[in-house]
Amino acid sequence: xxxGNVTPDSFYAASRLGSTDAVVAWAxxxxxxxxxxxxxxxxxxxxxxxxxxxxEEWRRLEPALAALRSALPETRLSxxxxxxxxxxxxxxxxxxxxxxxxxxxxxxxxxxxxxAHVPYIWTLRGDLDLPARMPELRNIDLILDPGFGFIxxxxxxxxxxxxxxxLRAHNLxxxxxxxxxxxxxxPLGLTPETCLxxxxxLQLYALEQGATILRTHDVKETAQTIKLFNNICNF
Numbered sequence: 001x002x003x004g005n006v007t008p009d010s011f012y013a014a015s016r017l018g019s020t021d022a023v024v025a026w027a028x029x030x031x032x033x034x035x036x037x038x039x040x041x042x043x044x045x046x047x048x049x050x051x052x053x054x055x056e057e058w059r060r061l062e063p064a065l066a067a068l069r070s071a072l073p074e075t076r077l078s079x080x081x082x083x084x085x086x087x088x089x090x091x092x093x094x095x096x097x098x099x100x101x102x103x104x105x106x107x108x109x110x111x112x113x114x115x116a117h118v119p120y121i122w123t124l125r126g127d128l129d130l131p132a133r134m135p136e137l138r139n140i141d142l143i144l145d146p147g148f149g150f151i152x153x154x155x156x157x158x159x160x161x162x163x164x165x166x167l168r169a170h171n172l173x174x175x176x177x178x179x180x181x182x183x184x185x186x187p188l189g190l191t192p193e194t195c196l197x198x199x200x201x202l203q204l205y206a207l208e209q210g211a212t213i214l215r216t217h218d219v220k221e222t223a224q225t226i227k228l229f230n231n232i233c234n235f
Contacts, residue, residue, distance in 0.1 A: 001035065001036070001037040001038075001039050001078065001175065001213050001214065001215040001216065002026075002027075002030035002033075002035040002037070002038050002039065002216065002217075002219045003015050003039055003041075003177075003179065003215060003216060003217050004017050004023060004026050004027070004030070004038060004039065004040050004041070004064075005017060005040070005041045005042070005044070005080075006018075006023065006040065006041070006042045006060040006061065006064045007041065007042060007043065007044045007052070007060065009044045009046070010041070010044050010046065011044070011046040011180075011181075011192060012179075012180050012192045012193075012217055013193075014193075014217065015217050017064070020063050020064060020066075020067035021067075023040070023064045023067050023068060024067050024068065024071045024072075027068055027071070027072055027075065028071075028072070029219075030219045031072070031075065033219040033220035033223060034219055034220065034222075034223030034226075035219045035223075036076060037076045037077070037078050037098065037213070038068065038072075038075055038076070038077050038078065039077075039078040039079075039080050039098075039100055039215060040061065040064055040065065040068070040077065040078070040079060040080065041079075041080030041081070041100075042057045042058070042060035042061035042064065042080075042081070042086075043056075043057040043060075043080075043081065043082075043083075045080075045082070045102050045150075054083055054085060054086065057081065057083065057086055058086055058089060061079070061081075061086065061090065062089075062090075062093070065077065065079070065090060065093070065094050066094075069094055076098065077094070077097050077098070078097065078098035078099070078100045078121070079097050079098070079099055079100060080100045080102070081099070081100070081101065082101050082102055082103035082109075084106065084108035084109040084111075084112050087099045087101075087109060087112045087113065088112045091112070091116045091118065096116075096118055097118055098118065098119045098120075098121065098143070099112070099113050099118060099119070099120050099121065100121040100145075101120065101121060101122070101123060102123045102145075102147070102150060103123065104122070104123050104124070104125050104147075105120075105122060105123075105137075107136075110136065110137060110140060113140055113141075114139055114140050117141070118141065119141045119142075119143055120137075120140050120141060120142055120143065121143045121144075121145050121175055122137065122140075122142050122143065122144055122145065123145045123146075123147040123150065124144060124145065124146050124147050125147040125150045125151055126146065126147055126150075126151035126152070126156055126157075126159075126160045128146065128160070128163060128164065128166055128167060130144075130167070130170055142172050142173075143172065143173045143174070143175050143213065144167050144170065144172050144173065144174050144175065145174075145175045145176070145177065146160050146161070146164045146167070146174075146176065147160070148160065148161065148176065148177060148178050148181060148183060149177070149178075149181045149182065149183065154182065154183045154186055154187065157183040158183065161178075161202070161205065161206065161209065164176075164206070164209045164210065164211075165209045165210050167210060168210040173212045173213055174210050174211050174212050174213070175211070175212070175213040175214075175215055176203070176206040176211040176213070176214055176215065177214075177215035177216075178199060178202045178203060178206065179199050179203075179214075179215060179216040179217045179218065179222075180192040180193075180195055180196075180199055180217055180218075183202075184198045184199050184202055185198065196218055196221060199216075199218065200218075200221055200222070200225050203216070203222060203225055204225055204229060207225075207226065207229045208229075214226065
């Protein structure tokens, strides 16, 4: 899953796409590099950020989705939003999409994805005790995201990663998004711009723990990591 942001303030500057032409160019390159899904966000959720107002999020998102649907109509698209109304509008206008909700969800969002019959990325924010939480998500096509970067601390992120293998028991897709996040660069004294190799190390470990989707800024390198991991598993 390739990360693209039509925002001016996403934490990794290279992911910011300032025009619809830039969005299409990013998408074409990501697909050429091996992406299966394109994830587009229009409201930064980095720690400490002030989220854009709902109408501003839609003003950014709508032309990006329109450009992608026009240029690449068969491509699987994911919308990164925590707002039920944004999800509803995107689904109504652009059809089947994956909804990627980092908030952990709410009844209104659950109703939107349930009625639309679309995949929903449920961000657990470190709470891996699913049995107690599953009833509220009945009849939803779930993808599980442990929620790295939204758990509370670097130490908590690593504790969650050590235990995420427990999610395999639910036989659901598991998405991991650690790409260039602080849990990667902070322990090494790096920056988001200088932690490509370290990101790949954590992504490889995530695959070993059961990840089935890697959400990444660096598609080509991540595709190489996945290929080598698959070679190991198929040896």
